[in-house]
Amino acid sequence: LAKTTQPISMDSYEGQEVNITCSHNNIATNDYITWYQQFPSQGPRFIIQGYKTKVTNEVASLFIPADRKSSTLSLPRVSLSDTAVYYCPRHSYNTDKLIFGTGTRLQVFP
Amino acid sequence: EAGVTQFPSHSVIEKGQTVTLRCDPISGHDNLYWYRRVMGKEIKFLLHFVKESKQDESGMPNNRFLAERTGGTYSTLKVQPAELEDSGVYFCASSQDFLGGRFFGPGTRLTVL
Numbered sequence: 001l002a003k004t005t006q007p008i009s010m011d012s013y014e015g016q017e018v019n020i021t022c023s024h025n026n027i028a029t030n031d032y033i034t035w036y037q038q039f040p041s042q043g044p045r046f047i048i049q050g051y052k053t054k055v056t057n058e059v060a061s062l063f064i065p066a067d068r069k070s071s072t073l074s075l076p077r078v079s080l081s082d083t084a085v086y087y088c089p090r091h092s093y094n095t096d097k098l099i100f101g102t103g104t105r106l107q108v109f110p
Numbered sequence: 111e112a113g114v115t116q117f118p119s120h121s122v123i124e125k126g127q128t129v130t131l132r133c134d135p136i137s138g139h140d141n142l143y144w145y146r147r148v149m150g151k152e153i154k155f156l157l158h159f160v161k162e163s164k165q166d167e168s169g170m171p172n173n174r175f176l177a178e179r180t181g182g183t184y185s186t187l188k189v190q191p192a193e194l195e196d197s198g199v200y201f202c203a204s205s206q207d208f209l210g211g212r213f214f215g216p217g218t219r220l221t222v223l
Contacts, residue, residue, distance in 0.1 A: 041217075043217050044153070096208060
């Protein structure tokens with residue numbers, strides 16, 4: 001299964017909206033798109049999951065275009081505590097595996 | 111609600127020794143997964159239990175790795191004998207069903223000298 005690809009790193013400032021993109025050109029029909037956040041010395045933490053269009057929860061929004069070859073995680077008004085690595089693993093419904101890529105290291109500055 | 115716990119948090123062993131990692135999933139979660147990240151690589155799937163049964167062990171690197179989940183509660187991952195390339199962080203995760211994401215533990219950092 002092909003991994004997802006993301007920018008290696010991003011910088012932002014407190015209070016800004018951050019959009020992190022993920023490319024998944026070879027996504028399968030039964031794959032879901034998920035996003036996880038990881039702090040140092042911790043395991044990944046689930047943020048949001050979607051199949052198509054837009055999903056929103058109390059933490060973030062997820063935008064998936066009609067062709068599903070990419071997705072965008074939107075974090076409104078980030079704070080210093082949002083500094084972390086963000087992953088967009090493919091989640092195969094058939095195999096129930098998460099296929100991780102390298103992740104995006106987000107640094108939020110004051 | 112307690113999260114996924116893993117023990118030990120760190121383990122340093124010599125090549126050829128045996129190490130056993132333990133994972134306690136969230137109570138009531140039938141699904142338990144093991145993942146690992148070796149140095150400089152992505153997090154990779156190792157195997158998946160549904161209750162006490164191995165649903166998928168396609169990610170297990172070789173027969174030096176043995177995972178068990180007796181009684182469908184906690185799980186152990188044994189590496190015997192350990193090799194240098196086994197060094198990395200081993201994560202356990204659990205879930206109730208497909209949707210809603212996976213709950214990961216903090217990981218066990220294994221160093222093989």
